[in-house]
Each structure stands twice: as structure tokens, then as C-alpha cells.
Amino acid sequence: MLRWWLTLLLVNAALIATALPRLGVAAMPWLALEGLILVGALSLWPSRRLTRRSLAYGSAALIVLALACALGDAITQEIQGRPLNLYLDPSQVPILLELLRDNLSLPVSIALVIATLLALLVIGLGLGHLLASLPRHGAPRRCAWGTLVFGVGLALLGLWRDTTTFGTPGITLLTDQATRAYETRASLRDFDARLAARESPLDAPDGQPLPGLAETDVILAFVESYGMAALEREPFAEPVNARLDAMAKAFAQAGLSVASSRIASPTLGGQSRLAHASVLSGLWVSSPLRYTRLLESPRATLIDDFERTGQTSVAMMPAIYRDWPAGRRLGYDEIHDDARLDYRGPRLGWVTIPDQFVWHRLRQVRREHRDPLFAELALISSHAPWVPVLEPLPWDELDNGEAFARWEGEGSNFLELWGDNAGMRQRYGPALAYSLAVAGEYAERYVDDETLLILLGDHQAAPGMLGVTPNKEVPIHVISGDPALISPLLEHGFQRGMQPGHDTPARSMAELRGLLHTLYGGSDT
Known part of the structure; x- marks a missing residue:
């Protein structure tokens, strides 16, 4: 029973952390609905070990991806005053690493990067292990049904939008990134068309x-x-x-x-x-x-x-x-x-x-x-x-x-x-x-x-x-x-x-x- 509640608490904390640096977040939610649904669903999942483990580690990987995006978002906002854009910003990683090297020295930069990657890896493996080993019988099963129904119900009814207590920070972050990438690609097509245009004398080569x-x-x-x-x-x-x-x-x-x-x-x-x-x-x-x-x-x-x-x-x-x-x-x-x-x-x-x-x-x-x-x-x-x-x-x-x-x-x-x-x-x-x-x-x-x-x-x-x-x-x-x-x-x-x-x-x-x-x-x- 303790492991079940510990898993729920850690998954919820990791997802809430993705909301901390984001622009437009008026208040940090206390409960991440996607975390309730995830823990509840995996607790009730049939006992096919391979499928359950795959879902558990896959979910943990998505949570780590959301955390990495949140970290990148915080850095981008601090430096450039805009949200992270996964369509554009990965190409800037070498420049960021070079800035770290020039400002913090090569050994300190390497240590910082390794520590960050190790932290994300440990979080991913730890969450994956906890999700894969969720107990499926006894009191946790009743808790799982309760959290699953509660989470799905609030999500479907949309009641969570009227309060700052609940939210979907991880899903919102990843959805925003996907939307931003789509809009950026469309904007880039418009820019390419403008480059090819010959609408004014200034467009002459x-x-x-x-x-x-x-x-x-x-x-x-x-x-x-x-x-x-x-x-x-x-x-x-x-x-x-x-x-x-x-x-x-x-x-x-x-x-x-x-x-x-x-x-x-x-x-x-x-x-x-x-x-x-x-x-x-x-x-x-x-x-x-x-x-x-x-x-x-x-x-x-x-x-x-x-x-x-x-x-x-x-x-x-x-x-x-x-x-x-x-x-x-x-x-x-x-x-x-x-x-x-x-x-x-x-x-x-x-x-x-x-x-x-x-x-x-x-x-x-x-x-x-x-x-x-x-x-x-x-x-x-x-x-x-x-x-x-x-x-x-x-x-x-x-x-x-x-x-x-x-x-x-x-x-x-x-x-x-x-x-x-x-x-x-x-x-x-x-x-x-x-x-x-x-x-x-x-x-x-x-x-x-x-x-x-x-x-x-x-x-x-x-x-x-x-x-x-x-x-x-x-x-x-x-x-x-x-x-x-x-x-x-x-x-x-x-x-x-x-x-x-x-x-x-x-x-x-x-x-x-x-x-x-x-x-x-x-x-x-």
C-alpha cells in the first residue's frame, strides 16, 4: 500500500514540476490529472508482464521528456523571454554548450551536463520501476479505481479548468510543443515563399x-x-x-x-x-x-x-x-x-x-x-x-x-x-x-x-x-x-x-x- 501511494506522489510531483517555469501558468496545480489516470490505469492493467512494463517505462520516458522540455523552457525564457520551441531550439544546443564552456570552464560544463543527464535518467528509471511494480490486489486496487474514475471524470467534464487545484501540466506542455512545432513549420513555409517572391524591387537578387x-x-x-x-x-x-x-x-x-x-x-x-x-x-x-x-x-x-x-x-x-x-x-x-x-x-x-x-x-x-x-x-x-x-x-x-x-x-x-x-x-x-x-x-x-x-x-x-x-x-x-x-x-x-x-x-x-x-x-x- 505504501509503495502505491509513494508512486502516485512521485509521479504527481514530477508532472507538477513541468508547470513551474512555463509562461502563462497562473498557479501551480496540486494534482496532475494525467498522473492520477496513469497510476490508476497501470494498477488495474492485466498481468501481462511485458506489456505492463513497456507501458510503465514508456510513460516514465514521456514524463522525463516533459521535464527536459520544462528545463529547456526555463532556460529559454531566462535568456530570450520566449517559450522553448522543439522545432527550432535543438539546433542551438551546441551553441549553449559552447557558452557554458566559455563561461564556466570545460570541466565544470561537462560535470553540469553529465549531472543533468544522470538526474533525468535516474528519474526515468525510478519512475519506470515504480510504475511497473505497482501492486494490483487488495486496498491499492480500490484506490486505483477511485483515482482512475476521479481523474477521468474531471478530465471529461472539464471541471478542472475552473480551479487551480487540478491540472494537466505534462500533457499541456507536450501538446503546446507539438502545436508550436506545427505553427513554426507553417510559418517557415510562408518565409520560404517570401524568399522566392519577386513582389518588389527589393526582392531582386x-x-x-x-x-x-x-x-x-x-x-x-x-x-x-x-x-x-x-x-x-x-x-x-x-x-x-x-x-x-x-x-x-x-x-x-x-x-x-x-x-x-x-x-x-x-x-x-x-x-x-x-x-x-x-x-x-x-x-x-x-x-x-x-x-x-x-x-x-x-x-x-x-x-x-x-x-x-x-x-x-x-x-x-x-x-x-x-x-x-x-x-x-x-x-x-x-x-x-x-x-x-x-x-x-x-x-x-x-x-x-x-x-x-x-x-x-x-x-x-x-x-x-x-x-x-x-x-x-x-x-x-x-x-x-x-x-x-x-x-x-x-x-x-x-x-x-x-x-x-x-x-x-x-x-x-x-x-x-x-x-x-x-x-x-x-x-x-x-x-x-x-x-x-x-x-x-x-x-x-x-x-x-x-x-x-x-x-x-x-x-x-x-x-x-x-x-x-x-x-x-x-x-x-x-x-x-x-x-x-x-x-x-x-x-x-x-x-x-x-x-x-x-x-x-x-x-x-x-x-x-x-x-x-x-x-x-x-x-x-
Whole structure:
């Protein structure tokens, strides 16, 4: 009798645990109806040993699958603010393992992964054994009938939906995953159709020129983790808004015009490449599968558009330290990755190459070309865990980066840093303020009437650090020494100055390419 009740209790606990991290769960149920039905049914199952054992271990495997999905769901929500998607996310496991290795060291990462797998295996085998050996006679039989009738009755009548006491957390989780996978597949088919479409000039495989930006340097600079929450929530808002106000004053003194707005990123907390691809392609690249489909297609991007306009395309990618096939497919004329940036200073944790040095190298690259540039920058000084928080250095001291030696050794204790959520919240604002400061100093020095600088965030920071799950909006600032390049933006929802307005809806990043063509290409796309 004790074993029967112990089995029911453990099965119920395992199923209830699948509801803990899920979005939309108002309250954790006390009883999982599928657990009552499962234990009751197996207790009354005929004594065909092989069939009963198969059902028991098969049921335990489904429970473990639900627990694994719940764990993945919790991690995905913490990092990206969305539910797990089994159609998309398994392909991201190698990236997750690499992040664990880089942040926790290889031995700790291996131990953590092995411990997690062993825990799931032990739970599965333990539940399978208990379910397979349920007693079938005496008092447990009467309990089995009672739980089976009770569970099936509530499930059929739907009465459990009116209370938080009962629920079907395991079945609900697996059903949601199946539904999400089906919807994702359908969405991917629509995306494939959009890739193949030829509905507008932007769908042409060879790109469309932007004559309004001919003979103009166009810089598209993504600031890591720069989201609207940094301007709106404490303790980040004070240092970030103070920096934006200082930049606005400095730009006015330097004779620069600036317009700002909000733009919606396809991602949250990570996967910056989706934001880059959405801006470049003019499509909503919201998943790694869509990103792969884009790379496999002949669709043109802003890179092609600007090359047809006469610019040399340059990618400044300090975080790329391996072979980058996507860069070759996108067709940059030059890729300045970790090695080619030739940074000789210290590696500062996640900030392998400080933003100011990347801007410094961009200026040097500009001097090497007679033609105007289209430069895309992926800046990383504001990458979590936001250590060390740097300060701008005199530009004439940057040279090969050795001047950053004063911060050498900081930011290397990843295990301690990632475990300090309160510390990350305190550092996030100042780290962003640094990234904005050096971008602003570059603009003051080098942006003129033949330059258009588009400075924008790639995504919000991870929801687990921000607190309440944020939306996906990021600031975008467009800066130039030529007021005529900025004035069209003011007629399309942008506000003068460095503060993004809230009077108009945020565009999606997928709309930015079309907007540039509308304003500078003579196109109505």
C-alpha cells in the first residue's frame, strides 16, 4: 500500500514540476490529472508482464521528456523571454554548450551536463520501476479505481479548468510543443515563399541602388544588448539617459544632426545575427532556421544595395574568431574579424576587443579606401556580464590596443560574475554608457556631411537580468553632418535628438531596408 501511494506522489510531483517555469501558468496545480489516470490505469492493467512494463517505462520516458522540455523552457525564457520551441531550439544546443564552456570552464560544463543527464535518467528509471511494480490486489486496487474514475471524470467534464487545484501540466506542455512545432513549420513555409517572391524591387537578387546615399559613408553600428529597457528601467536608466543627453549636446556643438526612434528586434537576450539579418535583408528573420534559409537563398541585402550604389562593404566583427561562412555568403568586400582587427591589448572577459578600438580600426580602414564605405559593426563592450566597465581613452593613445592593459585580468571569473545578478544589474547601465560614449566621440570626430551613422541596439538584455519580461524594442539613432540626410526621417516617425519618442509605433527591423529605399532610393517599397 505504501509503495502505491509513494508512486502516485512521485509521479504527481514530477508532472507538477513541468508547470513551474512555463509562461502563462497562473498557479501551480496540486494534482496532475494525467498522473492520477496513469497510476490508476497501470494498477488495474492485466498481468501481462511485458506489456505492463513497456507501458510503465514508456510513460516514465514521456514524463522525463516533459521535464527536459520544462528545463529547456526555463532556460529559454531566462535568456530570450520566449517559450522553448522543439522545432527550432535543438539546433542551438551546441551553441549553449559552447557558452557554458566559455563561461564556466570545460570541466565544470561537462560535470553540469553529465549531472543533468544522470538526474533525468535516474528519474526515468525510478519512475519506470515504480510504475511497473505497482501492486494490483487488495486496498491499492480500490484506490486505483477511485483515482482512475476521479481523474477521468474531471478530465471529461472539464471541471478542472475552473480551479487551480487540478491540472494537466505534462500533457499541456507536450501538446503546446507539438502545436508550436506545427505553427513554426507553417510559418517557415510562408518565409520560404517570401524568399522566392519577386513582389518588389527589393526582392531582386542583385540589389537596388540608393542614389540618395551615393558618395556617402554609411555606418550601420549595432550596440550589444542596447534595448529600450535601458532607457526606461532603474538602475540602468540614469547613466544611459545621462549619456544620451550628453551626446545630444555634443552633437549640437559639433554641428551634427540626429534623429531617433524605436525599432523592434526579432530576438531578445541573444542571437544578434537574427537582428543583423533582418535589417540587411528586409525580412523578419526571427529564428536560426529562417537565418539559414536566408543564407541559402539568392536574396539581395543592403550589402548588395550599397555595392550597387558605389560603396565598398566592410564588416567589423570583433566577436568573430572562427571561419565565418555566413559573411562570405553575404558578400562583404572585406571582413575585419578578431584576427584581422589586429588587436594587441588584453582580452577583457567577454569584451575580447573594446568598442573604442573597433571604431579606431574603422577610421584606419576608411583611410585605406578612396570609395565611400558601407560598414557594418557588431560592437561587444556592452555584452553581459558587463565586466569590466571601461572608460574612453584618448584616441591618439589607442595604437594597437596595448593602452587597454589597465583593465587586464578583469572580467575573467565568469562563474562568479554570472551568478551575481544584482551586480550585473548595476554594471549594465554604465557598460552601455561606455559603448554609447565612444560611439558618440567617434561621431564628433569623424562624422561629417558625407557620412550617415545608424546606431541601434541589436536586442534587449536577457529577461532574467532585466526583471519583468521586456518587449523587443531597441533605440535607433541616425546621425549626420548633413541636415538634408536627417530631415526625411523626421517625416517618418523619428524625433529630433537622441531620445526615442513614444508617439508612434515601433517599426520592425525588417522595415528598415525598405525605409532607406523610400527615403534615399526613390523607391516606394
